[in-house]
Amino acid sequence: MTTETTLAESFDGRRFTYRLPRVSSIGPGDFVTIGVTFPETAEHPGAALVMGQVLTRATKAGDAVGHGRILGELRPDGTVATSGGDPFTSDDLAPAGAGVLEALQARERATLRIGDLHHSRGNVDALLQPHRFNRHTFLCGQSGSGKTYALGVLLEQLLIDTDLPMVILDPNSDFVRIGELLESASSEDAHRLRELDVRVLRNDGEHHPVTARLTAMEAASQAAVLQLDPLTDRGEYNTFLRMLESATGPGGVAGALGAAAGPPAIATEGMLNPHTIPSALRATGEPDALRLAQRVENLGILDWDVWAGVGQSVSEVLDEGPRAVVVDLGSLHTHEEQLAVSLALLDELWADRATRKPRLIVIDEAHNVVSAEPATQLQRLTTERVIQIAAEGRKFGLWLLLSTQRPSKIHPNVLSQCDNVIVMRMSSPADLVELEAVFGFAPPELLAATPFFHQGEALIAGGFVPAPAIIQMGARRTVEGGSDVPVPMPG
Numbered sequence: 369m370t371t372e373t374t375l376a377e378s379f380d381g382r383r384f385t386y387r388l389p390r391v392s393s394i395g396p397g398d399f400v401t402i403g404v405t406f407p408e409t410a411e412h413p414g415a416a417l418v419m420g421q422v423l424t425r426a427t428k429a430g431d432a433v434g435h436g437r438i439l440g441e442l443r444p445d446g447t448v449a450t451s452g453g454d455p456f457t458s459d460d461l462a463p464a465g466a467g468v469l470e471a472l473q474a475r476e477r478a479t480l481r482i483g484d485l486h487h488s489r490g491n492v493d494a495l496l497q498p499h500r501f502n503r504h505t506f507l508c509g510q511s512g513s514g515k516t517y518a519l520g521v522l523l524e525q526l527l528i529d530t531d532l533p534m535v536i537l538d539p540n541s542d543f544v545r546i547g548e549l550l551e552s553a554s555s556e557d558a559h560r561l562r563e564l565d566v567r568v569l570r571n572d573g574e575h576h577p578v579t580a581r582l583t584a585m586e587a588a589s590q591a592a593v594l595q596l597d598p599l600t601d602r603g604e605y606n607t608f609l610r611m612l613e614s615a616t617g618p619g620g621v622a623g624a625l626g627a628a629a630g631p632p633a634i635a636t637e638g639m640l641n642p643h644t645i646p647s648a649l650r651a652t653g654e655p656d657a658l659r660l661a662q663r664v665e666n667l668g669i670l671d672w673d674v675w676a677g678v679g680q681s682v683s684e685v686l687d688e689g690p691r692a693v694v695v696d697l698g699s700l701h702t703h704e705e706q707l708a709v710s711l712a713l714l715d716e717l718w719a720d721r722a723t724r725k726p727r728l729i730v731i732d733e734a735h736n737v738v739s740a741e742p743a744t745q746l747q748r749l750t751t752e753r754v755i756q757i758a759a760e761g762r763k764f765g766l767w768l769l770l771s772t773q774r775p776s777k778i779h780p781n782v783l784s785q786c787d788n789v790i791v792m793r794m795s796s797p798a799d800l801v802e803l804e805a806v807f808g809f810a811p812p813e814l815l816a817a818t819p820f821f822h823q824g825e826a827l828i829a830g831g832f833v834p835a836p837a838i839i840q841m842g843a844r845r846t847v848e849g850g851s852d853v854p855v856p857m858p859g
């Protein structure tokens with residue numbers, strides 16, 4: 369729609385202001401084209417169609433006014449070029465056609481389809497730039513907004529379109545059926561998904577269990593499992609340290625602690641055996657060793673199902689190189705076990721970072737693992753480890769994809785490292801203020817629309833999209849694990 373009163377101008381070729389009749393439906397997030405005549409030069413043909421995105425809208429003297437950003441220049445061959453940065457005035461501003469948006473997506477190599485763009489001019493796919501998953505990504509939305517469903521759509525498409533290996537920490541058993549195809553999946557997608565090595569680890573007696581190896585964890589992590597503090601538990605902590613040192617040496621812990629000959633072997637073939645720890649400690653006769661033995665028993669740590677024993681730990685499964693591993697934390701009995709497994713996995717991924725194997729680390733309900741206010745030593749350590757990966761993991765190929773309800777529940781040092789963001793329905797004003805402060809690249813007026821989102825609607829912004837946009841997530845192709853339970857109704 370072009371009218372006589374339409375007016376757009378730019379003094380720097382990067383931003384523009386506009387004035388439109390009030391009846392115009394153009395508003396924040398909309399893509400527009402602006403017809404411009406530049407002074408003709410050798411490089412520039414003169415007439416050009418500038419492509420922009422409206423960011424704000426207000427009413428002034430009966431007109432709609434606001435500003436936007438310039439995204440590029442549409443060339444006669446249909447491609448989008450970087451804008452020349454020249455100032456202009458124009459009386460020709462109109463909603464961009466689908467083809468213009470597609471040209472922009474093509475320029476930015478956005479090919480990963482996750483849904484549909486909200487766009488007045490025909491259907492346009494919502495496409496992300498798959499190569500930009502070499503950054504950290506944050507997904508948030510209130511409970512029921514469709515985060516887990518959206519995460520499923522995104523993960524399926526990453527499985528189809530990339531070769532990026534992923535590990536999924538799944539606290540609600542939502543992704544345990546990601547290997548099962550729905551009939552609605554297209555035959556190409558189904559074919560691709562079927563040939564991938566996707567493993568589900570689950571403590572249900574049928575799947576490969578979710579397990580960790582206590583001895584493969586860092587000393588500080590093991591101490592956290594034992595709830596040992598180096599200062600308040602000085603004696604026990606010291607015994608614990610000597611136990612670790614001796615675990616691989618001859619004589620094992622008992623030898624190192626000066627026990628008489630013949631105590632149970634605490635370590636065999638260099639592997640600490642958690643189940644023999646208490647008896648080996650007792651055999652030393654040392655008071656601190658006795659206290660440590662009592663601690664291990666009282667905490668019930670040896671009864672945890674997660675200790676790998678002779679089986680494979682989660683990271684040993686990862687080492688076999690499957691394309692995706694779902695770790696069903698929801699199948700573990702206690703929160704501590706969930707944290708211990710998460711920590712063991714994160715420890716090992718971090719220890720292995722020098723190999724620079726790319727990996728997407730997906731954490732749903734991420735506030736459990738990387739809390740803004742960690743309550744226990746285990747939670748503190750998992751939080752610290754994720755902070756470290758957020759800060760330094762990128763260059764080693766360790767990329768995070770974190771999902772949670774509220775940004776304030778995630779440690780701020782992790783949030784600030786996320787370059788890609790997906791925001792679903794969010795009605796708390798405080799949360800929106802925080803999102804706006806942390807994610808400067810998400811336009812405030814688009815964030816302001818999120819309280820009015822329906823289920824499955826999302827704002828996508830950051831390095832992995834050509835321009836921030838409001839979208840409707842597409843449909844899943846594999847079976848959801850734990851969709852909402854309906855209220856039973858009569859009849």
Ligand SMILES: Nc1ncnc2c1ncn2[C@@H]1O[C@H](COP(=O)(O)OP(=O)(O)O)[C@@H](O)[C@H]1O
Nearest residue numbers: 510511512513514515516517518824841851852
């Ligand atoms: N885009 C969608 N299309 C169809 N159903 C959806 C969509 N998003 C969510 N749902 C359904 O709504 C319910 C809640 O979604 P879920 O993704 O679990 O929300 P959240 O993780 O944000 O709490 C689930 O039963 C899910 O199947």
Ligand SMILES: [Mg+2]
Nearest residue numbers: 515516517732
């Ligand atoms: Mg969820």
